[in-house]
Amino acid sequence: MTEQKTEQHWPLWEVFIRSKNGLSHRHAGSLHATDATMALQAARDVYTRRGEGLSIWVVPSNAITASDPTDKDVMFEPSESKIYRHPTFYDIPDEVGHM
Amino acid sequence: MYTQALNVKDEPAAAGDPVLEARFQAHVDAELKIEPNDWMPEGYRKTLTRQISQHAHSEIVGMLPEGNWITRAPTLRRKAALLAKVQDEGGHGLYLYSAAETLGTSREQMFEQLLSGKAKYSSIFNYPTLTWADIGAIGWLVDGAAIMNQIPLCRCSYGPYARAMIRICKEESFHQRQGYEIMMTLARGTPEQKAMAQDALNRWWWPSVMMFGPSDSDSQHSDQTMRWKIKRFSNDDLRQKFIDATVPQGHFIGLEFPDKDLKFNEETKHWDFGEIDWTEFKRVIAGDGPCNKQRMKQRRAAHDNGRWVREAALAYAEKRRNREAAAKIAAE
Ligand SMILES: [Fe+2]
Numbered sequence: 001m002t003e004q005k006t007e008q009h010w011p012l013w014e015v016f017i018r019s020k021n022g023l024s025h026r027h028a029g030s031l032h033a034t035d036a037t038m039a040l041q042a043a044r045d046v047y048t049r050r051g052e053g054l055s056i057w058v059v060p061s062n063a064i065t066a067s068d069p070t071d072k073d074v075m076f077e078p079s080e081s082k083i084y085r086h087p088t089f090y091d092i093p094d095e096v097g098h099m
Numbered sequence: 100m101y102t103q104a105l106n107v108k109d110e111p112a113a114a115g116d117p118v119l120e121a122r123f124q125a126h127v128d129a130e131l132k133i134e135p136n137d138w139m140p141e142g143y144r145k146t147l148t149r150q151i152s153q154h155a156h157s158e159i160v161g162m163l164p165e166g167n168w169i170t171r172a173p174t175l176r177r178k179a180a181l182l183a184k185v186q187d188e189g190g191h192g193l194y195l196y197s198a199a200e201t202l203g204t205s206r207e208q209m210f211e212q213l214l215s216g217k218a219k220y221s222s223i224f225n226y227p228t229l230t231w232a233d234i235g236a237i238g239w240l241v242d243g244a245a246i247m248n249q250i251p252l253c254r255c256s257y258g259p260y261a262r263a264m265i266r267i268c269k270e271e272s273f274h275q276r277q278g279y280e281i282m283m284t285l286a287r288g289t290p291e292q293k294a295m296a297q298d299a300l301n302r303w304w305w306p307s308v309m310m311f312g313p314s315d316s317d318s319q320h321s322d323q324t325m326r327w328k329i330k331r332f333s334n335d336d337l338r339q340k341f342i343d344a345t346v347p348q349g350h351f352i353g354l355e356f357p358d359k360d361l362k363f364n365e366e367t368k369h370w371d372f373g374e375i376d377w378t379e380f381k382r383v384i385a386g387d388g389p390c391n392k393q394r395m396k397q398r399r400a401a402h403d404n405g406r407w408v409r410e411a412a413l414a415y416a417e418k419r420r421n422r423e424a425a426a427k428i429a430a431e
């Protein structure tokens with residue numbers, strides 16, 4: 001197929017949807033579209049056919065800056081080692097009741 | 100839905116970095132997900148790219164046999180349901196192409212592999228839809244078999260594939276139920292309608308049973324995909340599960356299965372079934388099924404006829420960008 005070489009590809013977009021229950025927008029998947037308007041329409045058709053959402057965000061995939069998976073040990077180590085950030089770290093006598 | 104791609108050969112695990120490979124396998128063994136930018140063995144990437152893209156192709160080609168009946172659906176209710184089902188299958192194809200793209204192959208490359216005949220799709224879609232009852236049989240049996248195959252894939256080690264499968268499985272259940280309802284309505288209708296349902300079951304039963312791929316004794320390919328947790332159950336286990344679930348459903352609506360050896364085994368509590376015609380399976384996979392040529396011809400025509408739309412959309416987006424840029428300059 002010669003088309004491969006001549007046909008330009010449609011850019012990739014990431015789709016985020018906010019559901020009815022008040023949670024924040026959540027990544028639903030991705031799709032190809034020539035511009036933002038088309039990406040929104042396609043996202044409606046592809047990702048919300050059964051009342052999955054009340055709001056859609058589309059973001060060009062190449063606009064996202066992601067953390068490097070090879071750095072994840074270093075990146076997330078500080079959150080692993082600080083057990084005093086969790087409520088269970090603190091001893092409260094049972095007599096005090098629920099806290 | 101349709102994962103006959105499971106029958107593909109594993110890529111040999113090329114000699115890679117043993118330290119990275121051990122870390123990768125430990126990650127998989129711990130039931131953690133592998134994500135697009137994580138290190139992965141080349142064989143894992145290749146096997147998954149092939150499996151997910153062939154799965155996507157199956158969804159897309161699978162729209163053809165059912166699309167054949169949209170304009171001839173017997174009632175508006177049936178037409179709306181079939182239209183929605185076929186639209187879902189198109190969506191499934193898109194989720195899966197997106198998941199496969201995260202492994203580094205573009206959607207255009209995958210299209211090219213399908214249209215050039217290099218990539219396979221599920222052999223089930225090379226059978227014709229001759230009557231309206233075939234739409235019932237497809238939903239009930241083909242989507243039913245697909246569900247059996249797909250539920251374990253929701254736990255696949257590759258994150259984007261597992262997530263796509265979760266979405267897909269949620270949607271498949273409607274497909275199977277609408278198909279069974281069509282069969283039930285026909286089976287309880289006039290003698291002619293019941294005969295039509297029986298005829299559809301006769302033609303679709305064995306191809307559906309074959310959707311699970313070659314018998315375990317003939318496929319040496321499962322080991323590596325099992326170790327990588329791409330696959331969780333063997334072809335024969337899934338096939339047995341499908342038969343056990345489906346046979347009582349058929350009997351409930353008074354239909355008979357075209358297998359004289361089909362018998363409930365009191366000891367094993369499973370349905371024993373007859374010999375599968377693997378020569379037919381191989382023939383259809385190799386391209387010589389009743390509709391292989393027609394399906395590919397239709398797919399190519401759809402791709403070619405859509406080219407001007409793809410080009411026009413790009414040109415329009417470019418024109419708008421230029422116009423906005425010009426307006427910005429003029430405003431400054
Ligand atoms: Fe599907």
Ligand SMILES: [Fe+2]
Binds near residue numbers: 100242245271274
């Ligand atoms: Fe389906």
